[in-house]
Amino acid sequence: xxxxxxxxEVSQQKQRLSQTTIxxxxxxxxxxxxxxxxxxxxxTKRLETFFEKMNMYDRALESYKKxxxxxxAVDIARKGFPQEVVKLEEQWGDWLVEQKQVEAAINHxxxxxxxxxxxxxxxxxxxxxxxxxLLAHQPPExxxxxxxxxxxxxxDIRQYDLGEKYYVxxxxxxDSFEMYVRANKWDAAxxxxxxHLPETEVSMLYIxxxxxxxxxxMFKEAERMYLTVNEPDLAINMYKKAKQYDNMIRLxxxxxxxxxxxxxxxxxxxxxxxxxxxxxxxxxxxxxDWNQGVEMYRSRDMWxxxxxxxxxxxxxxxxxxxAKKWAQTMDRDQGVKLLTKLGLVEAAVDFLCDKKxxxxxxxxxxxxxxxxxxxxxxxxxxxxxxxxxxxEAEENFIKANKxxxxxxxYEHLEDWHSALQVARQxxxxxVPQVYxxxxxFYLKKQDMPKAEAAFINAKHPDIAxxxxxxxxxxxxxxxxxxxxxxxxxxxxxxxxxSQGLKxxxxxxxxxxxxxxxxxxxxxxxxDTYMDINPSNMKDIGQLEAxxxxxxxxxxxxxxxxxxxxxxxxxxxxxxxxRFVSAGExxxxxxxxxxxxxxxxxxxxWTKAKDVVSQIKNKEQYSKISSMxxxxxxxxxxxxxxxxxxxxxxxxxxALNILAxxxxxxxxxxxxxKQSGEIFNHYLLLYVKNLIGEGHFKExxxxxxxxxxxxxxxxxxxxxxxxxxxxxxxxxxxxxxxVLKQMMxxxxxxxxxxxxxxxxxxxIEFNQYSIIAHLELLKAECKARNLQKSYTKVCISLLRYTKxxxxxxxxxxxxxxxxxAKMLNMAFVLLNRYLDLAEAIEETEGGSGLQDNADxxxxxxxxxxxxxxxxxxxxAEAKRNEIRDWVLQVSVEQQIAPKLATKVCEQCGAxxxxxxxxxxxxxxxxEPCVASGYPLPKAGISYCKxxxxxxxxxxxxxxxxxxxHCPQCK
Numbered sequence: 021x022x023x024x025x026x027x028x029e030v031s032q033q034k035q036r037l038s039q040t041t042i043x044x045x046x047x048x049x050x051x052x053x054x055x056x057x058x059x060x061x062x063x064t065k066r067l068e069t070f071f072e073k074m075n076m077y078d079r080a081l082e083s084y085k086k087x088x089x090x091x092x093a094v095d096i097a098r099k100g101f102p103q104e105v106v107k108l109e110e111q112w113g114d115w116l117v118e119q120k121q122v123e124a125a126i127n128h129x130x131x132x133x134x135x136x137x138x139x140x141x142x143x144x145x146x147x148x149x150x151x152x153x154l155l156a157h158q159p160p161e162x163x164x165x166x167x168x169x170x171x172x173x174x175x176d177i178r179q180y181d182l183g184e185k186y187y188v189x190x191x192x193x194x195d196s197f198e199m200y201v202r203a204n205k206w207d208a209a210x211x212x213x214x215x216h217l218p219e220t221e222v223s224m225l226y227i228x229x230x231x232x233x234x235x236x237x238m239f240k241e242a243e244r245m246y247l248t249v250n251e252p253d254l255a256i257n258m259y260k261k262a263k264q265y266d267n268m269i270r271l272x273x274x275x276x277x278x279x280x281x282x283x284x285x286x287x288x289x290x291x292x293x294x295x296x297x298x299x300x301x302x303x304x305x306x307x308x309d310w311n312q313g314v315e316m317y318r319s320r321d322m323w324x325x326x327x328x329x330x331x332x333x334x335x336x337x338x339x340x341x342x343a344k345k346w347a348q349t350m351d352r353d354q355g356v357k358l359l360t361k362l363g364l365v366e367a368a369v370d371f372l373c374d375k376k377x378x379x380x381x382x383x384x385x386x387x388x389x390x391x392x393x394x395x396x397x398x399x400x401x402x403x404x405x406x407x408x409x410x411x412e413a414e415e416n417f418i419k420a421n422k423x424x425x426x427x428x429x430y431e432h433l434e435d436w437h438s439a440l441q442v443a444r445q446x447x448x449x450x451v452p453q454v455y456x457x458x459x460x461f462y463l464k465k466q467d468m469p470k471a472e473a474a475f476i477n478a479k480h481p482d483i484a485x486x487x488x489x490x491x492x493x494x495x496x497x498x499x500x501x502x503x504x505x506x507x508x509x510x511x512x513x514x515x516x517x518s519q520g521l522k523x524x525x526x527x528x529x530x531x532x533x534x535x536x537x538x539x540x541x542x543x544x545x546x547d548t549y550m551d552i553n554p555s556n557m558k559d560i561g562q563l564e565a566x567x568x569x570x571x572x573x574x575x576x577x578x579x580x581x582x583x584x585x586x587x588x589x590x591x592x593x594x595x596x597x598r599f600v601s602a603g604e605x606x607x608x609x610x611x612x613x614x615x616x617x618x619x620x621x622x623x624x625w626t627k628a629k630d631v632v633s634q635i636k637n638k639e640q641y642s643k644i645s646s647m648x649x650x651x652x653x654x655x656x657x658x659x660x661x662x663x664x665x666x667x668x669x670x671x672x673x674a675l676n677i678l679a680x681x682x683x684x685x686x687x688x689x690x691x692x693k694q695s696g697e698i699f700n701h702y703l704l705l706y707v708k709n710l711i712g713e714g715h716f717k718e719x720x721x722x723x724x725x726x727x728x729x730x731x732x733x734x735x736x737x738x739x740x741x742x743x744x745x746x747x748x749x750x751x752x753x754x755x756x757x758v759l760k761q762m763m764x765x766x767x768x769x770x771x772x773x774x775x776x777x778x779x780x781x782x783i784e785f786n787q788y789s790i791i792a793h794l795e796l797l798k799a800e801c802k803a804r805n806l807q808k809s810y811t812k813v814c815i816s817l818l819r820y821t822k823x824x825x826x827x828x829x830x831x832x833x834x835x836x837x838x839x840a841k842m843l844n845m846a847f848v849l850l851n852r853y854l855d856l857a858e859a860i861e862e863t864e865g866g867s868g869l870q871d872n873a874d875x876x877x878x879x880x881x882x883x884x885x886x887x888x889x890x891x892x893x894x895a896e897a898k899r900n901e902i903r904d905w906v907l908q909v910s911v912e913q914q915i916a917p918k919l920a921t922k923v924c925e926q927c928g929a930x931x932x933x934x935x936x937x938x939x940x941x942x943x944x945x946e947p948c949v950a951s952g953y954p955l956p957k958a959g960i961s962y963c964k965x966x967x968x969x970x971x972x973x974x975x976x977x978x979x980x981x982x983x984h985c986p987q988c989k
Contacts, residue, residue, distance in 0.1 A: 123147060130154075139166050148173060164190045175199045194225060201229060201241075227251060234258050239267070252276065265291075265299075281307045292316050297325075305333060318345065340370075373399045394420045405429055414442065423447045431457055452478040463487065472500065481505045485512065494528035526557045530566070542577040546570045546585065554596065564601055567592065571605065583609070590614060600624060607631055616644050620651045688726065700731045707737055716745050720758040728766040730773060735781060738766060742788040746795070746824050749893060753799055756792045763789035791820045794952050797986055798832075804981045809951050809974045811836040815845070815934050816952025819879045826886045827856045827893050834902075843909065847917045848874050851906055856883070857899050860892050874919065877939040878932040925957060949987040950974035963987060 114137075126147065129138035139158075142151035148170060155163045155170075171186035172195075180203060187195050197213045213225060230245030239262060246255040252275035259268035265287055272283045284307030291300035297316065304313035310333035317326035323346045330338050372381035378400045385392040401416035410429065417426035423446040430439035436458045443450040459474030468487070475484035481504035488497035494512070501508040533548035549570035557563045567589045574585040586609040593602035603618035612631050619628035628648050635641040684706045691699040703726055710719035719741055728738075742763070745755045763785050770782045794817050801810035814833040821829050834849035852874070872882055892899070909915055922933040927941035936945050936954050945954030949963070950970035961975040962968070966988035970978075978986050 117141060117144075126150065143169055146173075160191075164192075166190075168192050168195070171195070171199075178203070180205065197225065198229070227254065230254065230258075237262075239264065243267075243271075265303075281309075283307075285309055285312070288312065297322075301325075301329060305329070310334065311338075370395075376403065378403070398422055398425070401425070410438075414438075418442075418446060424450065427454060431461075434461065436461075452480070456480065456483070459483070468493070468496070472496075476500075476504060482508065489515070492528070495531070526552060529556075537573070542573050546573050546578055546581070549573070550585070550588065553592070560596060560598065563596075564593070564598065568605075586611065587614075590618075594618065594621075600627075603627060603631075607634075612640070613644055613647075616648060620648065684722075692726075696729070696731070700729055700733060703729065704734060704737060707741070711737070711741060711744065716741060717752070717755045717758050720745070720755070720762045723762050724758065724765055728762055728769055730766070730769045738762070738785060739788075742785075742792075743823065746788075746791060749825055749828060749889075751795050751799075753796060756796050760789055760792035760796065763792060787820070788823070790947060790952075791817070791823055793949070793987065794820075795824070797950070797952070800982070800986075801978070806977055806981060807836075807840055809977055811840045811842065812934075812948075812951035812953050812974065816947065818849075819881070819934070819936065821886045822881050825889055825893075826883075827853060827860065827889060830856060831893060838905075842920070843915045844918055845920055847906060847909055847915050848919055850902055851917070852883075854899065854903055854906065856888070857892050857894070859883075860888050860890075874917075878919070879935050879937050879939075880932075948974060949985070950978045 123141070126138050126141045129141055139151050139154045142148070142154060143166065151166065151170060155166055158166075167186045167190035171183045171190055171192070174180070174186065175183035180199060183199050187193070187199065193213060226245045226249040230242040230251075233239070233242035233245060239258060242258055243255045246252065246258070252271055256268055256271045256276070259265070259271065268287070269280075269283065272280050276283070284303040288300045288303035288307060288309075291297075291303065297320075300316060301313045304310055304316070310329055313329045314326045314334075317323070317329065327346070372378070373396060378396065381396050381399075382393070385396050397416045397420035401413045401420060401422070404410075404413035404416060410433070413429060414426045417423065417429070423442065426442050427439045427447070427450060430436070430442065431454070436454070439454050439458075440451065443454050455474045455478030459471045459478065462468075462471035462474060468491075471487065472484045475481060475487075481500055485497045485500050485505065485508060488494070488500065489512070498512050501512050529548055529552050533545050533552075537545040549566050552563065552566050554560070554563065557566070571582075571585055571589055574582040578585070586605060590602045590605050590611070593599070593605065599618040599622035603615045603622065603624065606612070606615035606618060612635055615631050616628050619625070619631065625648070628651075632641065632645045632648055635644060684702075687702055688699070688706065691702040703722070707719045707722055710716075710722065723734075723738070723741075728734075742759055745751070745759050767782060767786050767789060770779065770785070794813055798810060798813040798817065800806075801813060811833075814829075814836040817824060817829050818833055830849050830853040834846050834853055837843070837846035837849060872884075875882075894902075910917075920933045921930050923929070924931055924938045924941060924943060926943040927938060929938065929940040931938055931940070934953055936947060937943070945956075946969060947953070948955050948971045949968045951974040953971060953974075955969050955971065959972045960969045961972045963970075963985040966985060968985070968987040970986070
């Protein structure tokens with residue numbers, strides 16, 4: 021009824037709203053409060069229906085979501101809010117999961133496109149197939165964690181093939197491996213892991229698993245793991261730590277047979293430390309060292325056990341030794357009784373001997389073991405020897421049939437008489453050996469005569485001879501041979517000759533050579549002499565004499581080998597640096613080339629030239645004389661013997677040496693005596709060297725000293741020298757003065773050769789002379805404050821800006837005009853200076869020098885013909901001061917910015933007053949020596965000495981101040 025009432029009210033309200041455009045406040049409040057009214061009445065479903073009927077879909081949707089009526093909410097969303105459908109499906113799925121309706125949530129997550137949540141829901145709901153289907157379309161980084169959960173499920177239900185499949189998909193190869201291991205499916209585990217991991221990682225995995233089993237004391241499983249990856253040592257070590265020695269030995273026997281014995285012995289020692297003696301014994305025996313087992317028992321006084329082990333594993337002798345050691349722990353009677361009881365009579369006898377009980381030992385041997393009597397006598401003899409009862413010892417040695425022992429006893433005592441007596445009486449065949457032993461005794465004492473006598477008594481003179489030979493006592497060896505072994509004498513003499521350098525002394529060799537010479541066997545005598553060398557004859561003089569004897573014998577008695585002997589002796593003398601002796605030998609034998617070579621090496625030039633003079637064969641003479649001459653020159657050159665080289669006619673080499681040594685005065689003095697070309701070559705070489713070192717003044721002085729030769733090859737050097745001196749920003753007066761002198765001398769020389777005045781070379785060098793003169797004059801006028809002359813000189817220098825620094829020339833001229841109140845000229849010249857300064861600053865240059873109208877029809881070079889310096893002469897501040905003055909003068913219009921002019925005397929044209937050449941009629945004026953300005957027709961003064969003219973005004977000003985001519989001083 022309430023709902024019907026509401027709908028009626030709604031219908032009526034809609035009708036009223038449609039009939040009016042104004043809504044009263046009361047109706048708005050009513051509609052706003054109506055939903056609150058339905059909520060208070062708990063009419064949620066009616067409220068949702070109300071909102072839906074009123075087309076209030078957003079509030080209806082919100083209401084359905086709050087009431088978890090997601091089906092209705094989704095329907096409304098599809099009608100009015102399609103973008104909310106996906107979000108609603110996710111919320112629906114989440115709500116179903118909260119309600120434990122996980123399986124129902126799967127499809128909603130799928131509808132929402134949330135496959136991760138769908139997969140998680142499938143796994144929670146144990147819908148494995150569904151989860152696998154969903155995972156098939158997911159990337160590996162998403163699917164792997166889920167595959168691992170699925171694989172674990174199949175592993176838990178023992179479907180190992182599926183478990184492996186999904187572990188592999190998850191990339192969890194180790195988990196798959198462990199699954200098979202837990203299931204004891206070893207082969208499957210190995211096959212699976214080998215397919216997916218490299219061998220090294222497989223090995224590490226098995227080792228790791230083995231260590232886990234070992235820690236859990238699952239030794240069989242751990243062993244299997246270690247052996248599967250061929251690591252038997254780990255299994256062996258595992259059993260060792262677990263003290264399961266049988267298993268340890270089993271594996272060592274199978275996999276480390278080479279270490280089996282060592283392992284047994286190691287275990288035996290370990291077990292012995294643990295006092296497990298039976299087991300230790302077993303391993304000692306198995307390790308092949310049963311003696312250690314015996315020693316183990318013996319060290320613990322367990323003699324019965326020691327005897328048992330020795331009896332079971334050793335020989336009768338071994339048993340006897342152990343028994344004797346046991347007996348030694350007892351007194352004599354008990355020891356004898358023990359050994360006799362064990363049936364070891366021999367051991368009992370030895371036991372008594374060891375106890376020094378020889379009487380009882382003789383009794384026991386005589387009654388029970390007569391064959392032991394010699395052994396008892398021997399031991400008794402050794403005892404007597406230690407007691408120094410030598411005669412009794414001798415008797416017992418003989419009774420023991422050990423005559424040789426008695427002889428050795430006496431030899432040890434150095435009692436050779438008793439030794440020989442025993443030998444002669446009981447062992448005659450030993451007598452020679454006794455004598456030999458006696459001889460060796462004397463050899464050790466270096467008593468050769470007694471040793472020789474003993475060897476001869478032993479019927480072995482050959483040994484005595486050999487001992488002498490070994491000691492290089494050839495004379496004694498030859499003496500003994502001649503007396504006791506004549507058949508060896510010739511052989512010994514032959515050895516002295518043929519092998520004397522190795523075995524004999526020099527005296528022996530000389531004696532042998534003399535013997536061959538006396539017997540007229542000259543070939544052997546020569547060979548013996550030649551066998552002597554510096555290794556055994558240190559006196560070089562004596563050695564030369566010996567070889568000289570060999571050469572003389574060869575020349576007289578063995579002529580076929582004479583030349584070979586000479587050549588060999590010559591080589592030996594050369595090797596000893598006895599070049600003069602070698603040269604004389606070669607010279608006497610006619611080996612002229614070898615003789616000359618030796619004399620050259622010895623620097624015996626006179627001897628070498630004497631040999632050359634003896635040569636009759638022209639071809640040989642030419643060859644050897646050239647060799648001597650070449651070597652002598654090389655010697656003189658090496659020793660820088662200028663006089664020698666000059667006397668030999670090799671002046672060129674002498675000059676080169678002097679030049680290299682920097683001895684230029686001597687070099688040029690010598691060169692001046694040769695041809696003009698040679699002198700000029702070394703003069704230029706010297707000057708270029710000075711220029712290269714920056715010594716321009718010195719270079720010019722050298723030219724002046726040697727009268728400035730007019731060789732055309734020198735012209736480039738004269739020019740370079742002039743330009744180098746004039747290029748400096750601050751010129752050096754000393755350099756300028758020498759330059760002026762050089763150019764004057766050079767120009768005079770060129771004029772003396774009748775060079776025409778139009779000769780461009782003469783004109784160029786004369787111009788350098790004028791520049792140097794004007795630069796010197798400029799400095800002097802400035803120093804003496806001759807303002808007028810100084811200003812004119814500065815202006816005159818502008819015509820030479822190709823040769824001097826252009827910016828300095830304009831700066832000096834401009835500032836001089838400014839100081840002389842020649843403002844028109846100052847303005848023009850300083851303005852040009854500023855243009856030049858800007859051009860120098862510009863990286864590409866020339867932008868400020870476009871206009872040359874101010875200097876047209878003058879002999880001042882165009883700015884495009886003059887080189888610009890790399891850096892400005894003045895700092896920016898100083899340039900700004902000049903720029904300010906130029907601007908100020910320009911603004912005030914106090915001047916007429918132009919150069920001073922004059923009228924040409926020939927054509928009447930108006931030209932720049934400092935021009936030396938009229939640009940119209942080409943008339944040429946001589947420069948004034950006091951100002952550089954052109955000389956007019958009138959008002960000229962001339963120097964009586966140099967005949968140079970000067971403008972009278974400037975001449976008077978200069979001479980009044982200096983009292984001399986500006987040109988010739």
